Amino acid sequence: MLxxxxxxxxxxxPLQKLKNLTDKFEDYNLYIKRDDHTGLASGGNKTRKLEYLxxxxxxxxxxxxxxxxxxxxxxxxxxxxxxxxAGLQCHLLLxxxxxxxxxxxxxxxxxxxxxxxxxxxxxxxxxxxxLKAKLEKEGRKCFVIPYGGSNLTGALGFVxxxxxxxxxxxxxxxxxxxxxxxxxxxxxxxxLTLGKELYGLSSELIPINIDKDETNGLSLEEVVYDIVKxxxxxxxxxxxxxxxxxxxxxxxxxxxxxxxxxxxxxAINELARTEGILLDPVYTGRAFYGMLDVLRQKNILKxxxxxxxxTGGLPAVFKYAEELN
Ligand SMILES: *Cc1c(COP(=O)(O)O)cnc(C)c1O
Numbered sequence: 248m249l250x251x252x253x254x255x256x257x258x259x260x261p262l263q264k265l266k267n268l269t270d271k272f273e274d275y276n277l278y279i280k281r282d283d284h285t286g287l288a289s290g291g292n293k294t295r296k297l298e299y300l301x302x303x304x305x306x307x308x309x310x311x312x313x314x315x316x317x318x319x320x321x322x323x324x325x326x327x328x329x330x331x332x333a334g335l336q337c338h339l340l341l342x343x344x345x346x347x348x349x350x351x352x353x354x355x356x357x358x359x360x361x362x363x364x365x366x367x368x369x370x371x372x373x374x375x376x377x378l379k380a381k382l383e384k385e386g387r388k389c390f391v392i393p394y395g396g397s398n399l400t401g402a403l404g405f406v407x408x409x410x411x412x413x414x415x416x417x418x419x420x421x422x423x424x425x426x427x428x429x430x431x432x433x434x435x436x437x438x439l440t441l442g443k444e445l446y447g448l449s450s451e452l453i454p455i456n457i458d459k460d461e462t463n464g465l466s467l468e469e470v471v472y473d474i475v476k477x478x479x480x481x482x483x484x485x486x487x488x489x490x491x492x493x494x495x496x497x498x499x500x501x502x503x504x505x506x507x508x509x510x511x512x513x514a515i516n517e518l519a520r521t522e523g524i525l526l527d528p529v530y531t532g533r534a535f536y537g538m539l540d541v542l543r544q545k546n547i548l549k550x551x552x553x554x555x556x557x558t559g560g561l562p563a564v565f566k567y568a569e570e571l572n
Contacts, residue, residue, distance in 0.1 A: 248445075248482065248483075249299075249403050249406060249407055249482075250299055250302065250303070250400070250403060251302055251306075252298040252299050252302050252403075252404075252407075253297075253298050253299075253301045253302040253305065253329075253333060254298065255285075255287050255294050255297055255298050255301065255328075255329050255332060256285035256286045256287050256290075256294040256295070256298070257284065257285060257286035258285070258411060259411045259414070259415060260280060260281045260282050260284050260285055260411075261280075261281040261284060262278060262279075262280050262281070262412070262415045262416075262419065262554075263278065263279050263281065264276070264277070264278050265277040265278060265279055265518075265521070265522050265555075266522075267521040267522055268517075268518070268521045268522060271521065272542050274542075274545060274549045274550065274551075275542055275547075275549075275550070275551055275552075275553050276550075276551070276552045276553065277553050277554075277555070278421075278423065278552065278553065278554045278555070279522075279524065279554065279555050279556075279557055280412065280554060280555070280556045280557060281557055282294075282295070282408075282556060282557055282558050282559055283524075283525070283531075283557045283558070283559040283560075283561060285559070287325050287328050287329065288324060288325060288327070288328030288355060288359060289324075289355065289559070289561060289562055290559045290561075291321045291322075291324075291325055291558060291559025291560060292321075292405075292435055292556075292558035292559055293321060293322040293325040293326070293395075293396050293559075294325055294329075294404075295404030295405055295407065295408055295438075296322075296396035296397075296400075296401030296402070296403075296404040296405070296434055296435075296438075297325055297326060297329040297396060297401075297404070298404055299400045299401060299403045299404055300390075300392050300396055300400050300401050301329050301330075301333050301335070303390070303400050304333070304335060304390035304392075305333060305335075307388075307390060308388060309335065309388045309389060309390035310335060310336060310387055310388050311335060311336040311337075311338060311382055311387045311388065311389045311390070312326060312330050312335050312336070312337050312338065312389070312390050312391075312392060313338045313339075313340065313375050313378055313379055313382070313389050313390070313391045313392070314326050314337075314338075314339060314340070314372070314375075314391070314392035314393075314394075314396070315339065315340035315341070315366070315370075315371060315372030315374075315375055315393075315394050316339070316340075316341060316342075316370075316371075316372075316394065316395065317341065317342055317343075317370055317504070317505060318341045318342065318343055318346070318352070318353045319351050319352045319353065319505065319529065319562075319563045319566050320339075320341065320352060320356075321352055321527075321530075321559060321560045321562070321563070322394075322395050322396055322432075323339045323341065323352065323356050323361070324352040324355045324356045324359065324562065326339070326361075326392060326396070327339065327355070327356045327359035327360065327361035328359050330359075330360075330361070331359055331360055335390075336362070336387065337359075337360065337361040337362065338361065338362045338364065338378060338382070338389075339356055339361045339362070339363050339364065340364050340366045340369070340372055340374050340375060340378065341353070341363060341364070341365055341366065341370075342365075342366055342367070342368070342369060342370025342371075343365060343366075343367065343370070344365055344367065345365045350565055350566050351562045351563050351564075351565045351566030351567075352562045352563055352566070353566075354562075355562055364378065371394045371462050371463060372393065372394045372463075373463070375391050376391075379391055393432075394432050394462055394463075395431060395432025395433070395434055396432070396434055397432040397433045397434030397435075397437070397470060397474065398434070398474065399437075399474050399477045399478050399481065401434045401438075402434045402435075402437040402438035402441065402474050402478060403438065403478075404434075404438060405434065405435050405437070405438020405439050405441075405442060406438045406441045406442040406445060406478070406482065407438075407442070408438065408439070408442065409438075409439060409442025409443060409445070409446050409448050410442065410445075410446050412448065413446050413447075413448055421552065422449070422450075422552060423450040423552050423553070423554045424450060424451065424547070424548060424551040424552050424553065425450060425451050425452075425453055425547055425551055425552075425553045425554070426439070426450045426451070426452050426453065426554045426555075426556060427453045427454075427455060427534060427535075427537065427538040427541075427553065427554070427555050427556070428452075428453075428454055428455070428534060428555070428556035428558060429454075429455055429457050429530035429531055429533060429534035429558055430454035430455065430456055430457065430467065430471075430495060430534075431456075431457040431458050431467070431504075431530060432462065432467075432470070433462075433467050433470035433471040433474060434474065435556075435558070436452070436454045436467075436471045436493075436495075437470075437471045437474035437475050437478065438474075438478075439452055440452065440471065440475050440486060440488070440493075441475055441478040441479070441482060441484065441486070443486075444484045444485070444486045445482055445484050450554070452494065453494070453496060453538075453541070453547075454494065454495050454496065455496050455499055455533065455534040455537035455538070456495050456496060456497045456499070456500045457500060457504060457529065457530055457533055457534070458500065458503075458504040459497070459500040459501065459503060459504070460503075460504065467495060468490060468493040468495055469490065471493050471495075472488070472490045472493050475488060475493075496537060496541075498537065498540075499533055499534075499536060499537040499540070500533075504529070505529050507528045507529075507532070507567050507570035507571065510532075510533065510536040511528050511529075511532035511533050511536060512528075512532075512570070512571060513536060513539075514526060514532045514533070514535040514536035514539060515527075515528065515532045515535075515564075515571065517535075517539065518535060524557070525561055525564065526557070526560075527559065527560025527561055527562075527563045527564060528560075528563055528564060528567040528570065528571060529560060529563055529567075530558060530560050531557055531558055531559070531560055534555075534558075535555060538553070538555055
């Protein structure tokens, strides 16, 4: 039913119990899904989307890929790696000015052979059609991947991820009541929403919003909703969701995208020191803090099984060394 995909990672990613952290939160059983171990050039959730996106680029006969993000974009780093594997040229449009020294994800994207274009204030791919026209004049055939890989094709990676999770839960004879994750460009949330319906997963999704800004004039709820509605037709499912039903916890985004505060620092240190698992300062650190806060306030059912979906992002830790010291 789903499209064909191009293998880029190691799946299923592990599903583990957080034993030490569960001891600290007596009312809850805590689990983690390790998409930080998808295996593509240090892993992350974009690997799942790229398996469908890269296949589509190949099917359309493209020889070049254009995508966009922040300089520390995990999506861009994984896209660069995927292009290396698939033999495609990779062009990245990254917000801000060229720094003197490349570090974190930017360094990795460069090592992975991507051509990097610095786009100043246009940090969400506003310049991609201009670049596409320029490259096509030079005879290239370009496949444009939207900001964060978040369209229906990319979201299929997370529809498929629900199938993977369901199989693991059946094997482990486990039910998950709540799934916490970082939501930012919307593809993961849309895919999980569709997958929940398609495969009958009963867990409630609790997406933690990361970036309070809109993307190309749309709120994150609107982006998720549009992908879900398009996906309903393709997958022949009906979620019965209206725009106002798209859930998004916006309680932890007020400092802005990529700003590291005591919250992120506390969450990163907590998981590292109880479980030896590393989070990132932009996405998973913020989302994990949100989950800890909800657990402390006992805002979800007592005795619940709670899953944190670790979406990766480790390379950015090195860029944020000063804030994390
Ligand atoms: C991109 C990303 C997310 C958010 O996924 P979206 O599909 O963009 O909402 C979460 N965590 C990390 C580490 C990411 O790179």
